[in-house]
Amino acid sequence: MQFSDIQSQEKTIDILQKMVEGDRIPHALLFTGPQGSGKALLALALANYILCTNKGKDRCGVCGPCLKANKIIHPDLHFVYPVIKKDGKQRAETLSADFIKEWREFIQGNPYGTLENWMNFLNSQTQPNINRKECTEIIKKMGLHSFESDFKILYIWNAESLGKEGNSLLKLIEEPPEKTVIILIAEKLDAVLGTIQSRCQIIHVGPLSDAAVHAQLDAYELTEDKKQEIVHIAEGNMNAAIALVEDTKETVSTEILDWFRIAYKNDPVQLVQWVNAISSIGKPAQKRFLSYGLFFMKEYLKLLYTSDFSNARLSAEEKATAEKMARIIDTHKTEDIAAMLEENLGYLARNANSKIVFMEMSLQLEKIMKSKVEQLIN
Ligand SMILES: [Zn+2]
Known part of the structure; x- marks a missing residue:
């Protein structure tokens, strides 16, 4: 998860690097763009860049925080994504954390995946969502001290899944605790609550160039x-x-x-x-x-x-x-x-x-x- 692995998004990467270098990271960013543009990947690279303790223009890739961020196990990088009912649990009690193993495999296997891909991955017929309990947990977690890093990062994938419950996060998004960065990812901007949109710096990610797609096909x-x-x-x-x-x-x-x-x-x-x-x-x-x-x-x-x-x-x-x-x-x-x-x-x-x-x-x-x-x- 580093900027240099991402092709044809140089302009966006430049903006993100300058934010971090200049210590002007907005407290809430909303990455949006068409399917397969790599917005989730860019957001992951940004999170990793923020957490890296030996960064230059990119993360170093070898420090402890980089290794943990890369494996999606950094304790200060919190992931929230829509889920379904976990076996043996009520849906209202199920949280993203219950599916962290599946999530790691999914996002590392295909960071370009959509909600539909995630549903197929979970073998689910029902539409996953982000529930009320998740929002309550987020607010609790973000109120705690960070574990290892100066920063706490909240990464919300498929922010479209935040229904009206998302309104309980408005205060957090508007005025998060110090050294907290909230990163949201959404394919369809107009499906994200307007109250959330207006509190975020929107990062528009355009489709990849043909050359970038071609280069990635070399892996097959x-x-x-x-x-x-x-x-x-x-x-x-x-x-x-x-x-x-x-x-x-x-x-x-x-x-x-x-x-x-x-x-x-x-x-x-x-x-x-x-x-x-x-x-x-x-x-x-x-x-x-x-x-x-x-x-x-x-x-x-x-x-x-x-x-x-x-x-x-x-x-x-x-x-x-x-x-x-x-x-x-x-x-x-x-x-x-x-x-x-x-x-x-x-x-x-x-x-x-x-x-x-x-x-x-x-x-x-x-x-x-x-x-x-x-x-x-x-
Ligand atoms: Zn590093």
Whole structure:
């Protein structure tokens, strides 16, 4: 959570740095901007910057407060976000703190996530909100001394969720105790209580530039063509871009599994049909198919070695695919398949005939899958 990780928001970052450097931090800031613009990330970077004890133009990243802020465990950085009823508790008694584990995972996994993403993450059908008890707790907490830092920071994510209960916070927002900074984040400014808006310094965050979205897509296994396609559709919304990456992964993982099935069955008619179909999608898409396949086999291999299907860079659908594969494809076979994919990616890059490449790979794949399971110890 540092400014230098955030691209194309230089102007806003400059304003925030100057506030802190000049010791002119407003007591309440409201970050607002369209979905996927990174407003929550900017707000987190600001909170971390304030807490850092060795800051320059950015947080230092290595001091104790930075390490804690980074893990979302700093005792003076309080998070409030809409929640649902916790098992075994009444809704009216449930607080953000009851979901802190889930929240950490959510915000660190995708800081661009929306309320809807958060609902899906919680597997909830009901709309989360920020309740009366939460507001009472906030006022109590902010009245206490800070633990480790000079500052206490209250970070309210999705301030739209503050219904009329939010009015009980007006006095706190207007005149917080000394060295207290209240940071609110909202996608839809007009859905935030007007009484709250008028008491905050509003920080408008614009959509990301195409270059910034493109740069962040480097973290995923995608071809240049696919990246450009996603950048084009996302229009500066990084959350939409991430969703598109997930879609791509899911479709391709199903396609890979289909291919394995067809190769295993070795029905000549079906096989020729499949080879014709993949030959017609064009070189870039074929390369994407194989490079995704290679990525998938490498992640799958890690799963086989650790037998831990919960921990991998794979989506739920991919993990389901991997579990099905585990019955017939062992570590040796996986290594052979990965080597085959890598080699053939090279052939495709050198403009080999794709029909021949995919037909030969399918036959090789069948051979690998049907070979005897070798002993792990020779
Ligand atoms: Zn630091």
